Amino acid sequence: MEKNAKIYVAGHTGLVGSAIWKNLVSKGYTNLIGKTIEELDLMDQKAVEAFFNDEKPSYVFIAAAKVGGIVANNTYRAQFIYENLMIQNNLIHQSYVCGVKKLLFLGSTCIYPRECPQPMKEEYLLTSPLEYTNEPYAVAKIAGIKMCESYNIQYGTNFLSVMPTNLYGPNDNFDLEKSHVLPALIRKIYLGKCIEDNNWTAIRKDLNKRPIEGISGNNNDAEILKIFLKYGINLLSYPSFSASIEIWGTGKPMREFLWSEEMADACVFVMENVDFSDLNEINKSGLSEVQASGTSGEIRNTHINIGTGKEISIYNLAHLIKDTIGFKGELSFNSAKPDGTMRKLTDPSKLNQLGWKHKIEIDEGVKKMYNWYLNN
Numbered sequence: 001m002e003k004n005a006k007i008y009v010a011g012h013t014g015l016v017g018s019a020i021w022k023n024l025v026s027k028g029y030t031n032l033i034g035k036t037i038e039e040l041d042l043m044d045q046k047a048v049e050a051f052f053n054d055e056k057p058s059y060v061f062i063a064a065a066k067v068g069g070i071v072a073n074n075t076y077r078a079q080f081i082y083e084n085l086m087i088q089n090n091l092i093h094q095s096y097v098c099g100v101k102k103l104l105f106l107g108s109t110c111i112y113p114r115e116c117p118q119p120m121k122e123e124y125l126l127t128s129p130l131e132y133t134n135e136p137y138a139v140a141k142i143a144g145i146k147m148c149e150s151y152n153i154q155y156g157t158n159f160l161s162v163m164p165t166n167l168y169g170p171n172d173n174f175d176l177e178k179s180h181v182l183p184a185l186i187r188k189i190y191l192g193k194c195i196e197d198n199n200w201t202a203i204r205k206d207l208n209k210r211p212i213e214g215i216s217g218n219n220n221d222a223e224i225l226k227i228f229l230k231y232g233i234n235l236l237s238y239p240s241f242s243a244s245i246e247i248w249g250t251g252k253p254m255r256e257f258l259w260s261e262e263m264a265d266a267c268v269f270v271m272e273n274v275d276f277s278d279l280n281e282i283n284k285s286g287l288s289e290v291q292a293s294g295t296s297g298e299i300r301n302t303h304i305n306i307g308t309g310k311e312i313s314i315y316n317l318a319h320l321i322k323d324t325i326g327f328k329g330e331l332s333f334n335s336a337k338p339d340g341t342m343r344k345l346t347d348p349s350k351l352n353q354l355g356w357k358h359k360i361e362i363d364e365g366v367k368k369m370y371n372w373y374l375n376n
Helices: 015-026 045-055 070-075 077-097 132-155 181-196 200-209 221-230 260-273 276-285 289-294 314-325 349-354 362-375
Strands: 007-010 059-062 102-106 159-164 166-168 233-237 242-248 257-259 304-306 330-334
Touching: 007 015, 015 166, 015 260, 045 077, 059 077, 059 260, 070 077, 070 132, 077 102, 077 132, 077 159, 102 132, 102 260, 132 159, 159 260, 159 276, 166 181, 166 260, 181 200, 181 233, 181 242, 181 314, 181 362, 200 221, 221 233, 242 314, 257 260, 257 362, 260 304, 260 349, 276 349, 304 349, 314 330, 314 362
Parallel strands: 007 059, 059 102, 102 159, 159 304, 166 257, 242 330
Antiparallel strands: 233 242
16 A cells, blocks of 8 residues: 555544554554544445545545444344445445455454354355354355455455454443443443442543443432443442452353454555455465365455454453452353353464464453553
8 A cells, every 4th residue: 555545444433443543644654534423424325425436545444333242233133234234335335436446344253153163264154054143243244255255256356354353452342231342341340349449439430431321420329330230230238348240151252352453453464465366376275186176266265364363261351350450359150141152263374374463462452451441
């Protein structure tokens, strides 16, 4: 990418998009475009068409999406499939129509089957059924991968797809209903720490920044404790102020986590150094002679996993966060609630082969995340 090229980052204010934006700026890119949802509704086909006709970006990052944790995915199934399909269809098609040089579509490792062999290789896509709780979101993301592949094959575009593992970092979503597991645990355990410290000033400050279902720091103690209880933040005794935190599931599922700013660095690396033709050649080189002869003319699985190749159980993650924050209370795991997929470990070999590897490990990342939360 040329340093002065016009680059559009869709979703530039979110966890993923803001990290990509920051990385581009740090590397000297000077002509970035970002639009808030108020400025541009990406589900509005005509509005997206007009935007591309007016701005004519040369490069596009698709980091805009409707995202959430297991509760949100399972509750808002129709919204997750409809909104994500609309957003990516509009952006990918208009990028083709307007002659965008290169596009990067960001998906998620939930595209892989529920019972996927571990670690998950790109070639395992569409080999067996998906995890039910996030199936609509996963189907939308798979459609985005196939749309990029298909436009490349039919129209000669250079549209790439990357599948980041579970991300966390600056500008993450700490909404207790809709957030992913790591930021939700940080907030819940932090609020539990505030309870056991009898620090109502900190509790009210937190709720004024991020109200929970309309409950802010202006509500009374009883109303605050009631909404806390709904989300598993429990005051156990008064006036000694001990607390417990309830966590969905058994704690046994294993998860891989990647610092969002490293994900952004990987995305920019791919845009700067990789073309669709390179990925097809890598896929071919990984096949045996028998496999290659059986897939003649087929182009599949050209997406790239972005991950660490390392995993931690939800139980150990919760205790790591507990130790980092200094919470002394109890962590209780509610086995009546769903666990989701038991393992989701990526195989980042393709990305490593292309020349990029992560540096930030989970213990360092949790400290960085907690400090960011306290200061923002």
